[in-house]
Amino acid sequence: MSDLQTLPCPTCGEDTDFEQPTCTxxxxxxxxxxxxxxxxxxxxxxxxxxxxxxxxELGHRAA
Incomplete structure (x- = not known):
């Protein structure tokens, strides 16, 4: 884990610490x-x- 940041957690219902895991x-x-x-x-x-x-690309429209 690297960085730490305080953010509003929707599950906890309050500002909590979030950390950034190693990106895989x-x-x-x-x-x-x-x-x-x-x-x-x-x-x-x-x-x-x-x-x-x-x-x-989903498609191409001609004018």
Whole structure:
């Protein structure tokens, strides 16, 4: 675990400490920060920020 931050926990119903676990999903491969945080009291996970994820193009409309 690395960083520690106080955030409102929706499960605990109050501000609690959240820590950022070591990223195992590849979010940091390009040097970005991992968006996942976990409550140190209950374990509720939050995703904070934006993480680019490639997605298939759904279609292309011609004008």
């Amino acid at each position: 999903d590849g979010h940091t491969a390009d040097g970005s920060a991992c968006p996942e945080w976990a409550c140190t009291d209950c374990g509720t996970a939050l995703v904070i920020g934006w993480s680019a994820t490639p997605r298939a």
